[in-house]
Amino acid sequence: MGRKKTRPVRVGNLVIGGGAPVVVQSMTNTDTRAVAATLAQIETLAAAGCELIRVAVPDQEAAAKLQELVRHSKLPVVADIHFDYRLALAAIDAGVAKIRLNPGNIGGADRVRTVVRAAKANGVALRIGANAGSLHRDYLARYQGDVVQAMLASVEDQLALVTADGFDQIVVSLKSSDVLETIAVNEAFAKRWDFPLHLGITEAGIRWRGTIKSAVGLGILLSQGIGDTIRVSLTGDPRHEVTAAYEILKALHLRERGPVVVACPTCGRCQIGLEELVEGVEQLVQDLPYPLHLAVMGCVVNGPGEASRADLGIAGGKEAGLIFRNGEILRKEKQDRLLTAFAEELVQLIREKYGVNLKLNRASFRLEEEEGGKSRDTPN
Numbered sequence: 001m002g003r004k005k006t007r008p009v010r011v012g013n014l015v016i017g018g019g020a021p022v023v024v025q026s027m028t029n030t031d032t033r034a035v036a037a038t039l040a041q042i043e044t045l046a047a048a049g050c051e052l053i054r055v056a057v058p059d060q061e062a063a064a065k066l067q068e069l070v071r072h073s074k075l076p077v078v079a080d081i082h083f084d085y086r087l088a089l090a091a092i093d094a095g096v097a098k099i100r101l102n103p104g105n106i107g108g109a110d111r112v113r114t115v116v117r118a119a120k121a122n123g124v125a126l127r128i129g130a131n132a133g134s135l136h137r138d139y140l141a142r143y144q145g146d147v148v149q150a151m152l153a154s155v156e157d158q159l160a161l162v163t164a165d166g167f168d169q170i171v172v173s174l175k176s177s178d179v180l181e182t183i184a185v186n187e188a189f190a191k192r193w194d195f196p197l198h199l200g201i202t203e204a205g206i207r208w209r210g211t212i213k214s215a216v217g218l219g220i221l222l223s224q225g226i227g228d229t230i231r232v233s234l235t236g237d238p239r240h241e242v243t244a245a246y247e248i249l250k251a252l253h254l255r256e257r258g259p260v261v262v263a264c265p266t267c268g269r270c271q272i273g274l275e276e277l278v279e280g281v282e283q284l285v286q287d288l289p290y291p292l293h294l295a296v297m298g299c300v301v302n303g304p305g306e307a308s309r310a311d312l313g314i315a316g317g318k319e320a321g322l323i324f325r326n327g328e329i330l331r332k333e334k335q336d337r338l339l340t341a342f343a344e345e346l347v348q349l350i351r352e353k354y355g356v357n358l359k360l361n362r363a364s365f366r367l368e369e370e371e372g373g374k375s376r377d378t379p380n
Contacts, residue, residue, distance in 0.1 A: 003225040006196040009169045011125045012076025012097035014052060016171055016228050017196025022254050023229035024245045025052035025198075026238045027080070032062040032069070039072050041238070046074040048242040049257050049289065052229065054078040054100060063087050066094035078127070085111040092118045098125040098171075103158045104136060112161055120167045128162060129173030130154040131202050132181055147176065148185045155189065170195050171229065175202035179217040186221050196228035203233065210234040211244045215251075222252050243286075256291035262306060263296040270298035272316035272335055280339040281314075283365050284346070290354055294346075312349055314342055325349065343367065 008018025016023050026045050030038045032055045042053050053075040057063050063079075070077050078098040079091035085106040088099050092115075099119060103112045119126055130151040139150035151174050162170060172195045174185045182201055190197065201217045204210030214232040221227050232244040249255035263278040278296045285294065295306040295313030306313060308327040315322045321338045323330045323345055333341045343360045347367065350356050357370040 004190055004194075006194050006228055007168065009125050009171055009196055010123070011052060011078075011171075014076055014097075016125075016198075020228070022222070022227060022249055023051050024049060024242060024249070024255070025054065025078075025229055025231050026050045026241045026245075027054040027056070027231070029238060032056055032058075033065050035065050035068050038065075038069060042069075042073050042075055045238060045242060047287075048239045049246055050075060050238075050242045052076050052078060052098075054080050054231075056080045057087050057091055058082075060087065060090065063090035063094070066091055066096060070095045081106070083107075085115050088115045089118055092122050092124050096124060098127060100127045102134075103128060103161055104154070109161055113165065116162050116165060116167050119169070120165070123169075125169040125171060126162060126167075127171045127173055127198060128155065128158045129175070129198070130158075131173075132176035132178065133203065147178075147181050148188065151176075151181075151185045152188055152192075159193075159195070171198050172196070173198040173200070175200050177201065177203040179213055182217045183220050186226055187224070190224075190226045197226060198229045198231070199227040200231045200233050206235050207240050207244075211240075214244065215248050218248055219252065222248070222254060250291075257289055259285045259288060259290065259292040259294050261285065261294045261296065262310075264298050266298060270316065271318040272298060272321060274298040274316060277314060277316070277321075277335075277338060280365065281342065284339070284343055284360075284367060287366055287368075288350075290350060292349070311353075312342070312346055314338060339365075 003019060006017035009016045014023055028038050028041050030041050032038055038055060045053060055077060057079045066079060076097035078100055079096045080100045081088045082102055083105055088101060091099060106112065132147050132151060135150050135154060139154050143149040155172060155174060174189055176182045179201060186197055199218050199221055201214045204213045210233065218230055230245050232241045234241050246255060246257045250260055261281055266274050281294060281296055292311045293309060295310035297306050298316045312325050315324060320332060320334050322332050323342055330345055331341060347358045350358055358367045359370050361368050
């Protein structure tokens with residue numbers, strides 16, 4: 001699909017905008033002052049496919065830990081700054097790749113310019129923007145409660161201030177907890193400006209609800225070519241943010257990371273424990289980065305068509321099933337052996353296709369890389 005042309009912004013070893021792949025990011029929920037715990041979470045998120053990580057910097061104690069975090073982080077670090085411009089300056093000195101800044105709450109234009117000049121001198125990008133829930137009442141009053149117009153005006157005023165000295169390494173974020181407001185304001189901004197956009201539905205909620213809201217809002221925008229980096233904001237473990245982000249991007253064929261698992265809904269024709277099989281396959285492959293097409297089908301209605309498209313799959317029968325690869329039947333197994341047999345065939349497929357030796361951890365029922373089993377190519 002066509003992508004809106006935006007200016008490139010360098011963030012550490014990444015490029016946001018300028019036609020680069022949509023960057024997946026998340027935010028730690030550890031105490032930034034607890035360096036070991038924060039780095040451990042960053043490593044976990046990186047393994048899940050996260051490419052850019054934001055950390056909260058609420059005070060000088062947290063700012064003092066940034067240098068160590070930046071030095072050891074596997075991902076470029078974004079410092080989340082509010083209220084105190086000195087924290088932004090300390091973050092820049094610590095070597096962060098990007099600052100998330102709210103120019104309206106750090107104490108006036110002079111302090112904003114001080115931060116911008118330091119960012120420009122050190123090659124640090126800025127993210128600015130507006131959240132519907134924290135808009136200044138003056139903007140809402142000016143536009144008689146029209147949140148979309150108020151957010152646009154707020155961001156355009158911020159851009160005027162931040163770009164006054166020629167600084168242009170800026171990513172813009174316009175978020176609301178309301179999906180339609182988020183869509184409307186990003187569509188309007190994309191028509192006027194070429195700054196890359198950070199997309200998200202803010203305060204989306206718990207995992208299932210937040211994922212649905214994010215998939216609708218981000219999916220509509222991304223399908224129009226709008227958006228250069230995304231965060232799926234979910235309450236709880238941020239790993240779920242990363243996996244949800246990739247599922248959205250995979251559905252739109254914008255990124256490939258991890259298998260696509262297709263499965264039919266259950267119906268009266270199904271004579272096998274399909275839900276258990278699908279959950280088992282999902283558990284088996286959840287840590288894999290390889291862009292495989294896997295299918296778990298309950299009967300012969302859709303099974304043959306999916307079999308021809310799938311790298312590997314299961315076609316259910318009566319308390320048994322066939323395992324197929326690229327449309328060719330490999331073996332027939334009873335239901336209690338199907339998942340293990342599927343895992344065995346998947347290990348063989350990945351060895352042949354990617355040159356990686358995996359083994360089945362039977363305790364967790366996940367595929368893990370054998371020691372010394374290096375990949376020729378790990379898609380991301």
